[in-house]
Amino acid sequence: MHNKLFKLFLPISVFTFSLFLLMNLGLIDLLRSSKLAFGLLISGFFTIGTIVFIMLSELKRFKYLNKRYEKILRFISNIEPTIDLKFFMDKVFDFALELTATRFGTICISTNDGNWEFISMKGYNKEFLKDIHFEEECFEHLKCENSEIKVIEDILQSSRIPKHIRKIIKSELKDTPKKSILGIFRHGKEVLGFITIDYMKEKVDFSSETLELLKLLLKISALFISAKKDYERRMIFQKEVIRSMIRIIELKDKYTKGHSERVANISVKIAKRLGLSAEDVDMVHWVGIIHDIGKVGIPDEILNKAMKLTKEEYEIVKKHPTLGEQVINQMSYLKDLAPIVRHHHEKWDGTGYPDGLKGKEIPLLSRILAVADAFDAMTSDRSYRKALSIEEALNEIKKNSGIQFDPEIVDAFLDVLSIYEEENLV
Structure with missing residues (x-):
């Protein structure tokens, strides 16, 4: 646009200057000088006006383009594969x-x-x-x-x-x-x-x-x-690797088959009831899936022992959260889950393991996992005992609210328990 106006204004400016110059040729000096000055003034106005107009147009155009660049740069700075x-x-x-x-x-x-x-x-x-x-x-x-x-x-x-x-x-x-x-x-x-x-x-x-x-x-x-x-191909591959590792654990410990999936489902329900973010809900799902991954390092004869464990054997079993943390820390894409797995056997009163954390020192997702894990473990057969009924397990959860479990998590769990029964998840 400004190029067209420049082409229009420049010839007018030159023409105006030339016209007034010719008008003055042969006239008296005073008249010539005054009309010449007037001609110069008029043509000067046209020339300066053209230049100013072009400068303003360029400035406006620059600002417009600059604003577009800024919008695109802000957009680029927030890009990530997720x-x-x-x-x-x-x-x-x-x-x-x-x-x-x-x-x-x-x-x-x-x-x-x-x-x-x-x-x-x-x-x-x-x-x-x-x-x-x-x-x-x-x-x-x-x-x-x-x-x-x-x-x-x-x-x-x-x-x-x-x-x-x-x-x-x-x-x-x-x-x-x-x-x-x-x-x-x-x-x-x-x-x-x-x-x-x-x-x-x-x-x-x-x-x-x-x-x-x-x-x-x-x-x-x-x-x-x-x-x-x-990213999607890598995530599909990584999730399949995780599921394969869980299947290995389930082969080692036949009584925990399906346990991880059930714990994940229950944990997700609790997290949603608490109004956690979509990111946290996704996180607690994957923590539920992999929370027992450390059992891969526990001997089969201990995991499948039909009698009560000895004190020494129980101390070996208690290592599975830290072993799980070590395994997960080897996977860069799961590192954020490692502390949650480490602390899923901590207790609200500080008597849990491995670090004896108390109350809200325990990560929130670990507290959720603790309730879901305990409930599914109680309602499943084990090598050393038969499953408790849902009512019996529920009474144990209530009895240990404020002792083993976070009371707020227990309340959320109780609120959604009927949904689990309806969906046949437990």
Whole structure:
């Protein structure tokens, strides 16, 4: 805009100066000098006005771009692999549409099973588009693109979209895009997805700054998608490793089969009743799963002994929380759970083990685990005794509230006990 005005104002300024100069040629010195001065003044105003206007326009444009950069930088600084993929891509989409001044577009990414699907869309029927899935071969051509961004006229006529998909989309849309920006999410040689930014009109201009910012968003998004996929694959692998280790423990101690899963379920119910955060609920679930992992270091003949343990044998069993802590500390992704596992046999009155912690010195999630663990242990058969009834176990929990267990945790447990019975969890 300012370039066009500059081209308009500059010739006017030069013309004004020249006109007044010619008007003065041949006139008396006084008149010539006064009119010349007037001409210089008028042309000067035009010239200075043009320069000031351009400077103000540039300043406004700089501030606008700077604000956009700041928003993107703030967004980048909070990125981590635990963020939900759809939430992240919706944010990226909002930035992209704001940059390009349109309200139509789609984002499609490759899934872990090798197919492609729309995960975000603006201006279109979401229910319609989300049901469209593509096979990987449909987008082989994207791997050959030598640029992250392409401006495409009438994208639905483009060979870049499979013919049968174009036909379906055209049948559903009242208006079809006249011009689109196709952006590719690429990490190394791997194409992870694409974004289309669509315009329903043909005459659209894109500034170089807009396209550069869009490229930046594409690179950030590609890095995130790649990291997210790696993170999810790693988490699936790690969880399977944990479950395999628990199965080994259950093979060693046949009486504890299913114990870890039940303790995890009960602990989650208690945590939710207490109104803990989603992060803490997830945490207590995994602590429930792995709380007895230290038993892998306890001899089988002690774990499965049919008679009461000797004092020496009991001291060996009491080592399993610290052994569990040591095992968990070897797994970087589980280190936050190590202290909770260490202290799940502490008692409210300070007579527990391994450190004799008392009251709220004991981590909250360990206190939750203590109630869930004790209840499931009492209501399960053991090598040295038969299971107690739910009523008998419940009386023991109540009797030890304020002694072995945190009274607040016991109250929460009692509140949800009926739910466990209804869902057949105990």
